[in-house]
Amino acid sequence: MALAGVDPNERSQTADRAAKSAIVIGGGFGGLAAALRLCVKGYRVTVLEKLEAVGGRASVFRQDGFTFDAGPTIITAPYLLEELWALCGRRMADDVDLRPMNPFYRIRFDDGSHFDYQGSTEAMRAEVERVSPGEAAGYDSFMVEAARCLKLGYQDLGNKAFETIGDLIAAVPSMVRMRAWQSIHAMASRHFSSDKLRQVFSFHPLLIGGNPLSVTCVYSLIPALERDFGVHSAMGGTGAIVQGLARLVTQQGGQIRCNSEVRRILLEGRRATGVELADGSRLQADMVVSNGDVAHTYKHLLPAAVRRTWTDRKVERSAYSMGLFVWYFGTRRRYETLPHHMILLGPRYGGLLEDIFRHKRLSSDFSLYLHRPTATDPALAPAGCDAFYVLSPVPHLDADIDWRVQAEPYRQSIERHLEQTVLPGLGAEVCSSRVMTPADFQSRLLAYKGAAFGMEPRLLQSAWFRPHNRSEDIADLYMVGAGTHPGAGVPGVLSSAKAFDSLIPDLRENPAFIDARPIPGVV
Numbered sequence: 081m082a083l084a085g086v087d088p089n090e091r092s093q094t095a096d097r098a099a100k101s102a103i104v105i106g107g108g109f110g111g112l113a114a115a116l117r118l119c120v121k122g123y124r125v126t127v128l129e130k131l132e133a134v135g136g137r138a139s140v141f142r143q144d145g146f147t148f149d150a151g152p153t154i155i156t157a158p159y160l161l162e163e164l165w166a167l168c169g170r171r172m173a174d175d176v177d178l179r180p181m182n183p184f185y186r187i188r189f190d191d192g193s194h195f196d197y198q199g200s201t202e203a204m205r206a207e208v209e210r211v212s213p214g215e216a217a218g219y220d221s222f223m224v225e226a227a228r229c230l231k232l233g234y235q236d237l238g239n240k241a242f243e244t245i246g247d248l249i250a251a252v253p254s255m256v257r258m259r260a261w262q263s264i265h266a267m268a269s270r271h272f273s274s275d276k277l278r279q280v281f282s283f284h285p286l287l288i289g290g291n292p293l294s295v296t297c298v299y300s301l302i303p304a305l306e307r308d309f310g311v312h313s314a315m316g317g318t319g320a321i322v323q324g325l326a327r328l329v330t331q332q333g334g335q336i337r338c339n340s341e342v343r344r345i346l347l348e349g350r351r352a353t354g355v356e357l358a359d360g361s362r363l364q365a366d367m368v369v370s371n372g373d374v375a376h377t378y379k380h381l382l383p384a385a386v387r388r389t390w391t392d393r394k395v396e397r398s399a400y401s402m403g404l405f406v407w408y409f410g411t412r413r414r415y416e417t418l419p420h421h422m423i424l425l426g427p428r429y430g431g432l433l434e435d436i437f438r439h440k441r442l443s444s445d446f447s448l449y450l451h452r453p454t455a456t457d458p459a460l461a462p463a464g465c466d467a468f469y470v471l472s473p474v475p476h477l478d479a480d481i482d483w484r485v486q487a488e489p490y491r492q493s494i495e496r497h498l499e500q501t502v503l504p505g506l507g508a509e510v511c512s513s514r515v516m517t518p519a520d521f522q523s524r525l526l527a528y529k530g531a532a533f534g535m536e537p538r539l540l541q542s543a544w545f546r547p548h549n550r551s552e553d554i555a556d557l558y559m560v561g562a563g564t565h566p567g568a569g570v571p572g573v574l575s576s577a578k579a580f581d582s583l584i585p586d587l588r589e590n591p592a593f594i595d596a597r598p599i600p601g602v603v
Contacts, residue, residue, distance in 0.1 A: 099124045100587060103355055103365040105342045105381075108136025109152075109570055110561035111371030112325040113164055113577035118369075119332035120167045122587030126363065127334060128355065130341040130526070134326050136371070137525060137532075137562075140319035144512035145462040146410040147317055148469055152570050153451050154185075154287070154421065155312040156305050160574040161321065168328055175324040177315040179456055184311035185421035187280055188502065195280050199310055212274035222271040222281055223304065229258050229297065230304035234575075238566040241549040241579040248544035260296045260539055265430075267297035279429050286473060288568040289401025289533025291437040293430060296539040305571065313420060315457050342372070345381045345557065352557040367556040369580065374547045374563030375400075375528035375535070382554065389552040399538060400531035401568070402436050403476040403518030407491050408469045410512035415466055415503055420455040424448040424501065437536075440479035442486065446472045448494065450502070465511070470494055476518055477530040483517035491515055534563030542567065549580045558583065 100123050104115045107129035118125045131139055137151035155161075158178055165172040172178075183196040195211055198204055201223075205216040232254040242248065259267070268282040282292040284302040314320045326336055341358040345368055354364040370377045375398070378390040426432055426445045435443045449471040454461045461467040472494060475481065491513075499506040518530030527534070535541045546565045551557035560576045562568035567576075 100366040101126070101364070102367045102369060103128060103363055104369045104371060105355065105377070106130070106136055106371030106561065107134030107326070107336060107338070108371050108561060108573070109138055109322070109325070110573040110576050111136070111369070112322070112329055113574050114369050114371065114558075114560045114580055115329045115334050116164055116167065116325065116332060117577055117581040118584065119329060119334045121581075121584060123584075125329070125334040126365070127329065127336045128340040128342055128357070128363075129336065129338045131524070132338055134336060134338065135319060135322045138318050138322050140317065140322075141408060141514060143514065144410060146408075146465070146467045146512050147319070147460040148408040148467060148514070149318045149451075149453065150406075150408075150516070152318055153313065153453065153469075155314065155318070155321070155570060156302075157309050157571040157574075158312055159309065160571055160578075161325075164325065164574075165328065168332060170328070172324070175327070176321050178312040179315060181311045181313060181420055181456075183419060183421075184306060185423055186419045187283075187423045187425065189276055189279075189425050190427045192501075193276075195276070197280070199307055201307070204307075208277060211280075212272070212277055215272055215274060215277060218271040218273075218277070219281075222268065222300070223307065225267065225271075225297075226300040226304040229299075230301040230308070232258055233260075233298040234301045234305065234566070234571075237543065238572070238575045239578045239582070241583050242544040242546075242565055243548055243550060245544070251543060255298075258296075258298050260298050262297050263292065263294055264297045264299050265292045267300055275429070279425055283423070283425075285537065286402075288537060288572060289531070289562075290537045291402075291433050293433050294437070295537050296542065298539075298542070299537065302569075311421075313453065313456050315459075317453060317457070317460060342381060345370075345377075345554075347382075347386065347554065350386055350553070351555040352551075367558065369558045369560060371561045373525070373527050373534060374559055374561070376526045377559070377563075378547070378553075379528065380526075387553045390547060395528070399536045399541060400476055400478075400529050401533035401536045402473045403479075403521065403530045404516070404532040405472045405474045405487075405490060405494075405518070406469055406516045407494060408467075408512075408514045408516075409510050410461055411466045411468070411503075411506070411509040412464070412511045413466070413509050414454070414464060415452070418450070418452050418455065418502060420452055422450040422452070422502065424450060424497075436473055436475050440475040442474060442479065442481050442490070444493070446494070446497070448472050448497070450498070470498065474518065476532075477522060481518075483519045487515055487517050533568035534561075537567045549576060550583050 102123045104111045104127045115125045139150045141148040162172045183198045187195040208219045265282040268278045285295045285299045342355045343358045344356050346354040352368040426447045451469045454466045521527040522530040566572045
C-alpha cells in the first residue's frame with residue numbers, strides 16, 4: 081500500500097542517473113540473497129524469475145489441500161539467514177518460525193535397524209555405541225577432523241571469492257591439513273570399522289550432489305555444521321523462508337518479476353549490459369547476476385565466441401551431480417510414528433553409488449530420503465492427513481532412461497518399498513500425487529543434464545576450480561547459487577551470495593550517491 085499523496089512510481093531523475101542497476105536472473109535462495117545484499121548497498125535491483133513464483137529449486141507445490149516444498153527441506157546454519165534480516169535492521173524470528181529437529185533425522189538400514197542422528201555429543205556417542213559397541217572413540221576422532229574441515233574449508237574459505245591462482249595457492253596449506261585429496265568415505269573408514277557407521281558418517285555429500293566414494297572429505301564439515309548449529313525446519317515449510325526473503329527484497333526497493341524467463345545475456349563486447357527475455361523484450365543494467373544453473377548460463381545465455389574459460393567443451397566435459405526422482409504425495413491418514421526426516425538406506429551402498437554416478441543406470445534397489453513435514457506442522461495438510469515427499473538419487477540425463485516411460489513404474493516400486501518398510505497400507509491411503517524426474521529438472525529449472533545440484537563437488541571442481549563468483553569471461557557478470565563457489569545446499573548457496581557481496585562496492589560509501597530506493601513504507 082502506498083503512502084497518501086506519494087506516487088510509488090515516481091523517482092528522482094537525478095537519483096536514477098546516480099544509482100547503478102543490477103539484474104538478478106533467478107529468484108532462488110542465492111538470487112534473493114544476492115538481490116538483498118545489492119539493495120542494502122544502494123543498487124536498483126530487478127529479480128527475474130522464470131517460474132510463476134520465486135523459489136527456484138525451493139519453490140512450492142500446492143494441490144488437493146497439501147503444501148509440498150519442492151526442494152530443500154533441511155535448514156542448517158540459520159545464522160546465514162539471520163544475517164540477511166539483520167542487514168535490513170530486522171529480526172528473522174519476527175517473520176520466520178524455525179523449529180529445531182530432534183532427532184535431526186533417522187537413518188534406517190535395510191535390515192530394519194536404525195540410527196537416530198542427533199545434535200548432542202553425548203547422545204551421538206551413545207547411539208554409536210548402541211549400533212557398534214566400542215566405536216565411540218572413533219566418533220570423537222571423526223568429529224575432531226570434521227570440525228577442522230568446518231573451520232578451514234567453510235568458515236575460512238566458504239565466503240571468499242576465488243579469483244586468481246594466488247587465491248588457490250593461499251588455500252593449499254588448509255587443503256593439506258584437511259587431507260582434501262581423500263574421499264569422505266575413506267575418511268569415515270579410517271575412524272569406523274562398522275559398515276553402518278561408515279555409511280552414517282559419509283552420506284552427507286549426497287545432500288549437495290556428491291558421490292561419497294569420490295568427493296573430498298572436506299565435506300565432513302556438514303556433520304560439524306549440523307552439530308554446532310542444529311537442523312531446523314520452518315513452520316509453513318521452506319517456502320515460508322523464501323517468501324520472507326522476497327518481502328525483504330521488495331521492502332528494500334527491489335523489484336521481483338515472475339514468469340520472466342531470460343533468453344540471453346546482452347553484451348557490449350565482453351561486458352554484460354542487460355538481458356533479453358523470452359518474449360523478446362530487453363532490460364538494460366550495469367551488472368547481471370545469474371542465480372540460474374551455471375552450465376546453462378554459460379552454454380545457452382552467452383555466445384560461444386566470448387567464452388574463453390567456460391567453453392562448450394569444458395562445460396560438457398565437467399562432471400555433474402546425480403539427478404533426482406521426487407515423489408510428492410499426501411495420505412488420508414497420519415503416520416504418527418515417523419519422524420520429520422528419515423533416510424532409508426538400501427541393501428547396497430557402494431554398488432548403488434557406482435550405478436548412479438559411474439555406470440549411469442537405474443537400479444532396481446534404491447536409497448531414499450523421506451520427508452514428513454506434517455510431523456512438525458500439521459497445517460501443511462488437510463486435517464487428519466500427512467504430507468510427504470520421497471527423494472531417490474538417480475543418474476542424470478546422460479543415462480539412457482526415458483522418464484516418460486520409466487517414471488510411473490519407478491514411483492510404484494518406491495511406493496511398494498515404503499509400504500513394506502515404514503508406511504504400512506500406503507497404496508490405499510494416497511490421495512494426492514505428483515512426481516519430478518531429471519527431465520523435469522531440465523525443463524522446469526533449466527538444470528543442465530537434469531543434474532539437481534550442478535557440477536559435482538569433486539576436489540578439482542571446488543573453490544578456484546569451480547565457476548567463479550565473478551565471471552572469468554565477461555565483465556559485470558556474476559554467479560551465485562549451487563553451481564558456483566562454494567557449492568550446493570542452502571548454506572553453500574547463501575555463502576555464494578556472501579562471496580559475491582565481497583566483490584561489489586557499497587554505493588552508499590560514495591558521497592555522490594543519491595539513494596534511489598522508494599521512500600520507506602512505500603511498497
